[in-house]
Amino acid sequence: MQELWDILEREPKAAIYAGGTDLLVKLRGGLLDPPALVCLERVEALRGIRDHGEEIFIGAATSHRRILEHPAIGEHFPVLAKAIAVLGSPPIRHMGTIGGNIVTASPAGDTLPPLYVLDAEVEVASPAGTRSVPVCDFILGPGSVNLEQGEVLAGVRLRKAPVWQIHHYEKVGRRKAQACSVASLAALLALSESGTVKRARLAWGSVGPTVVTSGEIEEALIGKPLTRKAFEQAAVMARRAVSPIDDIRAGADYRRHVAGALLFRLTV
Amino acid sequence: MIHFTLNGEEIGTDAPPDRRVIDLLREDLGLTGAKESCGAGDCGACTILVDGESRLSCLMLAAQLEDREITTIEGLANGEELHPIQEAFVQHGAIQCGFCIPGMALASVDLLNRNPSPTRTDIRHGLAGNLCRCTGYRKIVDAVEAAARLRENE
Numbered sequence: 200m201q202e203l204w205d206i207l208e209r210e211p212k213a214a215i216y217a218g219g220t221d222l223l224v225k226l227r228g229g230l231l232d233p234p235a236l237v238c239l240e241r242v243e244a245l246r247g248i249r250d251h252g253e254e255i256f257i258g259a260a261t262s263h264r265r266i267l268e269h270p271a272i273g274e275h276f277p278v279l280a281k282a283i284a285v286l287g288s289p290p291i292r293h294m295g296t297i298g299g300n301i302v303t304a305s306p307a308g309d310t311l312p313p314l315y316v317l318d319a320e321v322e323v324a325s326p327a328g329t330r331s332v333p334v335c336d337f338i339l340g341p342g343s344v345n346l347e348q349g350e351v352l353a354g355v356r357l358r359k360a361p362v363w364q365i366h367h368y369e370k371v372g373r374r375k376a377q378a379c380s381v382a383s384l385a386a387l388l389a390l391s392e393s394g395t396v397k398r399a400r401l402a403w404g405s406v407g408p409t410v411v412t413s414g415e416i417e418e419a420l421i422g423k424p425l426t427r428k429a430f431e432q433a434a435v436m437a438r439r440a441v442s443p444i445d446d447i448r449a450g451a452d453y454r455r456h457v458a459g460a461l462l463f464r465l466t467v
Numbered sequence: 468m469i470h471f472t473l474n475g476e477e478i479g480t481d482a483p484p485d486r487r488v489i490d491l492l493r494e495d496l497g498l499t500g501a502k503e504s505c506g507a508g509d510c511g512a513c514t515i516l517v518d519g520e521s522r523l524s525c526l527m528l529a530a531q532l533e534d535r536e537i538t539t540i541e542g543l544a545n546g547e548e549l550h551p552i553q554e555a556f557v558q559h560g561a562i563q564c565g566f567c568i569p570g571m572a573l574a575s576v577d578l579l580n581r582n583p584s585p586t587r588t589d590i591r592h593g594l595a596g597n598l599c600r601c602t603g604y605r606k607i608v609d610a611v612e613a614a615a616r617l618r619e620n621e
Contacts, residue, residue, distance in 0.1 A: 223527075287508075
């Protein structure tokens with residue numbers, strides 16, 4: 200890391216990447232013109248998945264493929280594994296990293312709704328030390344994160360919470376792979392013995408400038424059985440909670456409708 | 468100088484560190500097997516293997532090659548003897564214009580290394596990073612399925 204700090208001190212305006220699947224595309228598209236480029240793909244301190252018992256730490260420069268292959272992720276955070284499995288394509292997953300997905304902060308970032316429902320915390324590093332920020336506070340807007348110059352996203356911390364029975368992720372897009380989603384939903388449900396919702400965590404992607412969450416909708420589901428009728432009210436609330444845009448992939452009306460409809464995938 | 472292994476041979480290059488690998492391969496090294504189509508990571512025509520893993524050379528910079536083992540389509544065959552994937556592609560009529568094939572073949576090698584017994588659905592998912600405008604993919608999937616079966620029987 201010291202080498203990295205030295206480089207960033209010499210080149211404070213350098214653009215930083217690891218896999219390059221977002222940054223190098225923007226570079227080629229002429230959207231950026233940095234004086235220097237720094238590639239983090241081999242910085243050992245930023246790579247790897249460490250299981251600390253109650254929590255797991257994923258280094259920012261860990262590729263999506265490595266995360267998907269790690270048994271602890273599928274075991275403890277299936278909602279994240281399901282999202283990464285449909286992110287991009289195999290070569291994109293070989294190169295792209297979770298840190299990149301977070302810092303790019305696309306409204307459609309596939310790992311983001313899962314990270315929100317998992318109450319993930321990101322760790323930011325600088326020569327002065329590290330600081331932890333909840334992911335929902337770290338991402339400020341489309342393409343904008345709480346990173347000062349000289350700081351680097353070091354990793355993501357996920358706390359194990361074996362309370363959920365349903366771990367759901369679905370992205371709706373124009374194709375089955377390499378799709379920038381037009382609406383997505385990550386959902387965690389804890390069920391009572393009678394099969395009603397005891398607790399819920401919900402996060403929608405691609406239907407707002409950042410991931411959309413709603414404590415109100417989560418509470419509205421409590422006590423409800425997993426039937427379409429019981430979820431109707433929540434779907435109506437979801438359509439009101441999101442703020443999608445029209446773009447070349449889909450219209451706002453369609454996205455709004457799908458945001459509500461995605462909840463019905465949780466019902467039988 | 469950037470030193471790396473290319474198709475089994477150790478080489479060094481003077482290329483600027485921010486030269487795209489696709490350009491380095493095609494223009495500096497004359498290896499025109501890897502193609503550029505989208506330049507944005509969507510089509511897979513530029514696919515190469517880096518330490519055995521499929522990667523998009525249009526989104527890699529020369530400096531990233533240092534100490535890596537790179538395989539391009541030119542390095543797949545063993546002299547005159549085609550790699551089983553290549554042989555299967557030929558046998559099953561999986562090649563029409565040929566533009567996608569270098570990337571498709573290397574992606575198939577990567578897929579079978581990761582999953583030696585893929586279902587047809589696994590194959591489609593495994594090749595999701597490679598677009599073909601000619602074949603409709605059916606014969607490509609046939610070829611990979613056959614190559615996998617052959618590999619299993621060895």
